[in-house]
Amino acid sequence: MIKERELLARVLTSELWSVQEELQVEIRELLAEPEKPEPAPEPVAWKDRSYGNLHHTNYGNSIPLYTAPPKPEPPMTGREMYQRGYAAAKRELKREPLSDEEINAIDLPEKQCTIRELVRIIEKAHGIGIVE
Helix, strand or coil: CHHHHHHHHHHHHCCCCCCCHHHHHHHHHHHHCCCCCCCCCCEEEEEECCCCCEECCCCCCEEEEEECCCCCCCCCCHHHHHHHHHHHHHHHCCCCCCCHHHHHCCCCCCCCCCHHHHHHHHHHHHCCCCCC
């Protein structure tokens, strides 16, 4: 219920949405009401007090045994894990060109090097690539 209240509050304060006055009044009235607690989950079985038998319905003098366990969320697929990791890496990625000082500080080999070695040197200067 908290998420719904936050959403309603965001709609009221949003300048992007044009909400009709009647709807705004209704939203304000709903937000003014105290938040109702979630109802307790129903027991899935009852134990008879006198005989100890288990029942699926309450026969008045029964003890509720347990409630239904919450349904687990389905596991993430490999694609979802990759997308979450990629999105996080993209947010944290720092894309800035090297300054002249940083370029001058790069240790280039004195001998002629291959393009692959040159790429690895540049990656290292940017803080990416294979960590040694």
